[in-house]
Amino acid sequence: MRHRLKDVAERAGVSVKTVSNVVNGYLHVRPDTRARVEEAIAELNYRPNLSARNLRKGRTGVIALAVPELDIPYFAELARHVVAAAAELGWTVLIDQTGGGPEQERVAAAGIGDHLIDGLIFSPLALTADDLAGLDGMPMVLLGERVDHGPADHVLIDNVAAAREITAHLVGLGRRRIAAIGSQRTPEGASARLRLAGYAAALDDAGIGYDERLVAPAPAWHRADGAAAMRELLSSGSRPDAVFCFNDTLALGALRALHEAGLRVPQDVAVAGFDDIEDGRFSVPTLTTIAPDKERIARLAVELLAGRITGDRTAPPRELSAPYRLTPRESTEGQS
């Protein structure tokens, strides 16, 4: 029931290669021959065997998107855009969950492919430039993190500037005891470090001293971590009047913890997030955030990767940045 070029060729009375030529849109095929072949293809419902084609061509037409976790909404939304952008260019996307650990990320970066994929869009949490160096020649685009002197292209937003801008927004509302949630012992250049730097810079701009007790770490960036960090901040006695959470899920967790503590948002504590996930547009209160242009990020990443795959693999790595927008909502400005 599954047919091959040979079957089509026999039915149409031509050679196998002629059928191949028709399938691949080769120009010099007589119209009546082409018609006969196409008829045979339709009758047999022929579909090319991609494994064979890939074997022959050395390409698979599949790119992978490796993200730490799919049920972090930011990555899910990003994945959606990547799939769409890739489809426009004729690529299929294989989505891979790394889990975020260094070992798993190494496996993902090195292992997925091995001839199954042509390239990789990779959003690393823990990996460093050294880890990436070992990946001989797999075309790769990094997302969201700046791996210093990394061997690969990457697409990012200016995390420092964005964090600085949203912290300045909190300052502009008259807040002075501004906490941060989400610091991590990640490699230099990772989002956590950059956003912390932007936070610190904004405080400095405003002449507010950096108070270590107001900076809460979060092992992961889930809602539960945000809630736990917020509770920790509140019970430590260093009562903040604003919190900048390094992503929206942390912020949603923080909102929950503030609610449980009987504090009003934004009257008692203003809350800001980062990523602009859909939840934040419907939470109570709605969430002030930095909205990165996810569609642009996805498109740039796919285009860069396609360029690497089909073009020059040895060109020096490129770095593109996507725009973002400060999006104030109720969690800092109150009911509108």
Add this chain to the structure above:
Amino acid sequence: MRHRLKDVAERAGVSVKTVSNVVNGYLHVRPDTRARVEEAIAELNYRPNLSARNLRKGRTGVIALAVPELDIPYFAELARHVVAAAAELGWTVLIDQTGGGPEQERVAAAGIGDHLIDGLIFSPLALTADDLAGLDGMPMVLLGERVDHGPADHVLIDNVAAAREITAHLVGLGRRRIAAIGSQRTPEGASARLRLAGYAAALDDAGIGYDERLVAPAPAWHRADGAAAMRELLSSGSRPDAVFCFNDTLALGALRALHEAGLRVPQDVAVAGFDDIEDGRFSVPTLTTIAPDKERIARLAVELLAGRITGDRTAPPRELSAPYRLTPRESTEGQS
């Protein structure tokens, strides 16, 4: 820089097939031969070419998971579990977004694979049994929907019983004007229809009349649709004292709309959802819901599919059901 079996064979001084045997864990290889081969593999950093292996074996080792939208948290969470369950059995998962339209779903079901995938786990919104009939022989497992007399295995939870149970929960709290949000003109057997049936049955159990004005349709099941439907219900004058939303994102939208209308949850209106997504555990208030065992669903689906792929493809379709649990939280029971 990319090596083949032949290169390894030459280096180890054995035949190509012996290297193949080592790679595939064939038993009868002398220990010293095996050691020599493994050394050569390590030295050359050899990785098998999957396209060639697949061509030879007629398998790809990849299964697809087709869902309507990845950024609906329920599907993201499900995808996570499917990827994990598949990995345990040595399969890779290709995640495909259909968008939910009938035409796109047809393309996804028919087109993805064509030798790229061995089978498909499919969560259809719009497709009917007729559409599926044309997919000659692609092993497939359907999720969450009962496509009557469908030609494929499926995994589901008892939507009618679950909806009935959660509606009964609302009745048990003394509510009488219980609205439903999420009805759709989908095919018989789709989730929307089944959950509506369970809702109606519970009302009937309690001797409460079914009031069409309390049933609000939702074109999609996003937060925005839930909020819009809730506003519609409130402005129509038929003030409900409880709402059963057919999924959690609808419910989160409804919570938002109720908040904007100045109504308290659950004192004025109790709200219940369906799916137990993570958001609902951190929303204000937390969300009463039906928690399907997503991990079990994923595992059953993967195992059924693996069975189809490696075993009998003509066996009659099987239907497995996964457990669920009513999970009361603040949105119906108030602060604990």
Add this chain to the structure above:
DNA sequence: AACGTTGCTTACAACGTTGTAGAAACCTGA
């Protein structure tokens, strides 16, 4: 009439892997 040109088609040989069948080496027990 001989010639090159162009358009269309084909045979053949890969791509890198594994199944089959069988050869060679090695055991075992009489």
Add this chain to the structure above:
DNA sequence: TCAGGTTTCTACAACGTTGTAAGCAACGTT
């Protein structure tokens, strides 16, 4: 020592596709 088995290894032929090179018409040009 040898028959009969088992272990270990190998040569060969696929899997379905496409690139290469070459063949064969039909055409226009000299």
